[in-house]
Amino acid sequence: MGLTHEHELHKRRRGRNAGVGLVLAAFIAILFGMTIAKIGGGAYSPETRAAQQQTEGGNGS
Amino acid sequence: MTDASVTSPAQTGDAEFKDYFALLKPRVMTLVVFTAFVGMLAAPTPINPFLGFCAILFIAVGGGASGALNMWYDADIDALMKRTAGRPVPTGRVDASEALAIGLVLSGFSVVFLGLATNWLAGGLLAFTIFFYVVIYTMWLKRSTPQNIVIGGAAGAFPPMIGWAAATGDISVASVLMFCLTFMWTPPHFWALALFVKGDYDKATVPMLTVTHGRRATRVHIIVYTALLAALAVGTGFTQVGGPVYLATAVVLNALFLKGAVDIWRRTEDQAEADGYVTEKKFFKLSLLYLFAHFGAILIEAGIDRLGGYPWA
Incomplete structure (x- = not known):
């Protein structure tokens, strides 16, 4: 009887932990996706940066 | 333990x-x-x-x-x-x-x-x-x-x-209009709910209109706010947010919503009690469809704009 009851409790906790785990995994995926979306499209690639610096240097001289 | x-x-x-x-x-x-x-x-x-x-x-x-x-x-x-x-x-x-x-x-x-x-x-x-x-x-x-x-x-x-x-x-004006639409929709939506869950707000002593001003006053408030909402919702059809699809949706739904509000206003409390608040519940359900349909129509208008607009425009 007692064991069955413990199982019920553990099942609830396992479900909660799995839910929190999934939320954390989704959070990581979202952070990754946001990073790619923000810096993607070559906007921050070394080549673009170098070209930007060259333009800034050219404008400054 | x-x-x-x-x-x-x-x-x-x-x-x-x-x-x-x-x-x-x-x-x-x-x-x-x-x-x-x-x-x-x-x-x-x-x-x-x-x-x-x-x-x-x-x-x-x-x-x-x-x-x-x-x-x-x-x-x-x-x-x-x-x-x-x-x-x-x-x-x-x-x-x-x-x-x-x-x-x-x-x-x-x-x-x-x-x-x-x-x-x-x-x-x-x-x-x-x-x-x-x-x-x-x-x-x-x-x-x-x-x-x-x-x-x-x-x-x-x-x-x-x-x-x-x-x-x-x-x-922008467009986003403020969308704000106003939901803002004006909220009171009749909740007052209809308050009419048929009446015991709840009494018990909790939440000063809902039904509790402070009575149920007759609430019915009057519903029709007044619904009329104001209808003017706003149909008027929005002539702004940059609207278009033919939105306008048609707004005209039909506001006519139905106004009819529902009139039905609620004409009922006495005894009539409502007798049939289990059927009209009030119907109005509440319609209010959910009302908001989703208006915003759905705004979405369709935006989609048509993205695709190049109406051929006659």
Whole structure:
């Protein structure tokens, strides 16, 4: 009887932990996706940066 | 520790994941997500699809956070009302302090991440919405004035403005019109509900119009606000938000909504009691369709614009 009851409790906790785990995994995926979306499209690639610096240097001289 | 205390789902700390999810008021979230989505897509500035998805998610989380904070603060009156007695805090499945912590953490998280994903105007609007719903509506207006849902309705009206701001970084006439539509829709929607869950607000001594001014006055208020809403909703059809599809939707639905309001106004309390508030319940259901259809039509108009507009325009 007692064991069955413990199982019920553990099942609830396992479900909660799995839910929190999934939320954390989704959070990581979202952070990754946001990073790619923000810096993607070559906007921050070394080549673009170098070209930007060259333009800034050219404008400054 | 007895068996009962081990197995009782009401024991603090034994909540299931779905109980925490219920704290976020998922049904209200549907409205928030949909209207914010429409606000974002109706905006003339396109947004990166993934950032758009994130923005809607953070707006939904912010809405959910304010729901959790509302459940923390209102646990005492929620326990007294049949409609809300099954919520996680009054039933004891989630501790009130946990609801507070979850609400605060998710509020901060949603505002910061919406700001980072899109812009700080959108983040600031979301922060103001949460503040308005929790402090102005829940803590102040709800328990002190029958105008609680009229003014408090602003909180539920902000999401399309936030969606628009997330895409464009500004506030415009179009986004304010979408705000006004939801703002004006809220009072008749809630007063119809208050008419058929009457015992609830009495018991909890929440000063709803039905409690403070009586049921006849509430019926009059419903028809007045519905007429004002109809003028606004149909008038919006002639602005940049509207178009033929929106206008047709608005004309049909506002005619039906006005008819419903007139039916409610003409009924006596005895008639309503006798048939179990059929007309009031029908009006409430129609109000849900009303809002979704109006925003759906705005979405269709935005889609037509993206595809090059109407051939005759």
